Amino acid sequence: GDSVTQMEGPVTLSEEAFLTINCTYTATGYPSLFWYVQYPGEGLQLLLKATKADDKGSNKGFEATYRKETTSFHLEKGSVQVSDSAVYFCALSDWDSNYQLIWGAGTKLIIKP
Amino acid sequence: KAGVTQTPRYLIKTRGQQVTLSCSPISGHRSVSWYQQTPGQGLQFLFEYFSETQRNKGNFPGRFSGRQFSNSRSEMNVSTLELGDSALYLCASSVGQNPSTDTQYFGPGTRLTVL
Numbered sequence: 001g002d003s004v005t006q007m008e009g010p011v012t013l014s015e016e017a018f019l020t021i022n023c024t025y026t027a028t029g030y031p032s033l034f035w036y037v038q039y040p041g042e043g044l045q046l047l048l049k050a051t052k053a054d055d056k057g058s059n060k061g062f063e064a065t066y067r068k069e070t071t072s073f074h075l076e077k078g079s080v081q082v083s084d085s086a087v088y089f090c091a092l093s094d095w096d097s098n099y100q101l102i103w104g105a106g107t108k109l110i111i112k113p
Numbered sequence: 114k115a116g117v118t119q120t121p122r123y124l125i126k127t128r129g130q131q132v133t134l135s136c137s138p139i140s141g142h143r144s145v146s147w148y149q150q151t152p153g154q155g156l157q158f159l160f161e162y163f164s165e166t167q168r169n170k171g172n173f174p175g176r177f178s179g180r181q182f183s184n185s186r187s188e189m190n191v192s193t194l195e196l197g198d199s200a201l202y203l204c205a206s207s208v209g210q211n212p213s214t215d216t217q218y219f220g221p222g223t224r225l226t227v228l
Contacts, residue, residue, distance in 0.1 A: 032214070043117075043203055044219040051214060089156065098169045099212030100146065101205075103156040 002027045002097050006090050006104035013080055014112050021075040021107045023064075023090035031094035033057075033066055033073040034101070038087045047075075047088070085111045115140065117206050117220035125226045131192040134223045136204030138185050144168070144209025145187040146217060147179060150201040159202075162187055163209045191225075199227045 007022040025031065035047040035057070048057030053068035062077045073090060090104040118137045126132050138145050146169075147159040158171040162181035179189045185206075191198055201224050205217035 043221040100158045100169055105155050
């Protein structure tokens with residue numbers, strides 16, 4: 001079945017550092033890929049998405065490119081801020097999951113001033 | 114446009130009791146999905162309702178049930194609560210017409226604690 005693997009956290013960075021959170025997936029079809037963010041004590045917010053190979057999703061300075069050849073959807077940001085501290089979840093949906101979201105374990109990001 | 118709302122935000126129950134959680138989707142959205150989030154198991158899909166019908170179901174015991182009303186609001190019920198049911202229960206809504214391209218929007222969750 002479908003699955004999503006994320007790098008383990010926590011990831012600790014200093015403010016203005018470059019961020020990469022790795023995400024790889026296994027899917028039988030052609031999934032849509034998502035990054036969601038969960039701030040402390042809150043629900044999940046969609047950060048960005050991509051629905052086909054080579055698509056780039058972007059939002060709030062974050063970017064991720066759908067790489068079919070490497071089955072990856074790594075999240076990047078050029079300069080992180082303290083306010084980016086949160087848990088980041090990579091997820092996919094496709095016909096094999098009846099289009100319900102299959103989630104990675106989440107990566108906790110801590111940004112120090 | 115108002116977001117997804119969930120009530121109550123926090124609940125404390127004891128083992129053996131039952132509980133009902135409520136979710137109001139974004140206006141115009143007809144699909145509501147429920148997820149359980151725990152530190153050990155992460156995020157797991159419970160079920161999805163579309164136009165008052167259960168369209169998808171995850172691998173949870175029959176103690177977990179749900180329904181959807183004609184206004185798309187949804188409720189989730191857990192009977193005979195167990196300690197392991199302590200979790201954050203998240204509701205998500207989407208337009209629902211084209212699942213292959215739909216985006217799910219999440220509410221803040223209901224934190225259930227079972228003592």
